[in-house]
Amino acid sequence: MSLVSQRAVRVDGSAHSVSPLALGAAGVLFVLYPAMRGFGPEEGLQGAEAFATWTWAAAHMCAMAGFVLVAVALRFLEGWGGGVELTGWLAVSFLLPYYGAEAFALTAAGEWARDNHDYGVLAIADGFRYGVAPMTTFAIGWILLAAVGVVVIVRATRASSGWTTATRCAAAVSGVGLVVFLPMFFVPGSLRIVHGMVLGFALIAWGTGVFVANRAADT
Template sequence: MSDRKTTFLLLITGVLFVIYPVLRPYSTETGTAGADAFASPLWIAAHVSAMLGFIALALVVRAMQVGQFAESATWIGVGLLLPYYGAETFALNVLGVRAQETGDVTLVDLAEPIRYGPVQVTMFGLGLVAIAVGVIALAREVATWQGWVFAAGFVLFLPQFFGPPWIRVAHGLLILGGSVALAVKLAQPKARQEISTITGA
C-alpha cells in the first residue's frame, strides 16, 4: 500500500477515536437519563465511529507491513471487539428508545446483562489485549517515539473506560496525536527508508 494511503488511514483512525468520546452521550445510564443517552442518535454515531476506528487501525497495521505477528494480533483483537460494540451500539439504543416510548425505564436495567455477561466480557477483554499486543509489536518494529505514542493510546484503551468523560476525550486526543505524529514521521522520505530497512518491507 502506498505511503499516502497509510498516512490517510492513520489520520482517519485518529479522527474516529476522537469522535467516539466527543459525541458519546454521558449519563448515569440508569432510569430516564440512561434511556435518553441510549436512545440518542449520537449514541449510535459515537459507537459506530469506534467500530470504524478499530477497522482503520487494523488496516494501518497491514499497510505498514510490520510483520505477520502484529497484523494477526490486531485483526484477531478487532474481530473479538466488534460483536461487543455491535451489542453496545444497537441493543442499548433499542432499549433506550423502547423505554422512552413505553415510559418503562426499568428496561434500561437490561443494559448490564447485555454488556457484562461472561462470554461478551471475556471477548472484549481478550480483544483489547490482542490489539495492545499488536500495536506494541508495531511500535517495536517501527522503533520511533511516534510509534510508541501511537501504541500507548491502544494499550490504555481499557483503563480509560473507568475515567470521567474528560479522561475519555483526552484519551481520544492521545490516539489522534499518536496517529498524526506517526503519519508525519512516515511522510518523511528518510524515515520511510529507515522503517522499511528495519521491517524488511
C-alpha cells in the same frame, strides 16, 4: 520505463498511501468517539435519552471503524510483517461484537424506554455488558489490542524506514494509547476524552510522518 514498470510504481505508490490515510482517519475517529459518547447517567429517563440519541450509536461506530482502520494501516506498513497485522485483525474480531451491541442494541433499548416510559428495560444492558461470554470475548479483544500496542512501541524504537524522531515518537504514543485503552473504562469521562485526543492526534502525526517518509523513499 516500460508499461509494466510504470504500473508497478503506481500500485506501489498507492499501497504506500494506504497506511497514512488509515492512521489519519483512525485518529480522527478516536478523537470523536469519547467526545460524542457522553458520560451522563445511564438509568431512568436520562439514560434512555442518552442511549436513544444519534450520537451514542455514532460514537461507537467511530470506535469500530477506528479499530478496523488501525488493522488496515498495519497491513500496509512496510516491513512490519504479518504477525502484528493478524493480531490486529483478531483484536478487531473480538471487540466489534461488543461495540456493536453497545451501538445498536442500547440505542433500540433507549428508544423503547423513552417512548414507552419503561425505564426498567435498560437493565438489559447488564446482560450483554457483564455476561460471561461478552466479557470473555471483550477481554480477549483488549488483550490482543494491547499486544498490538506493545509491538507498535517496540517497532517505533527500531524503525529504519526513513522515519524521523517525531514519527517514531508519534508511533510510540499511539502504541501506549492502544495499550491503555481498556483501563480508560475505569476513569472519569473527562480523562477518556483526553485519552481519545492524545491517541487520535498521535495517530494523525504518525500517519503524516509515514506519508512523508514514503514520499521521500519514492523519489
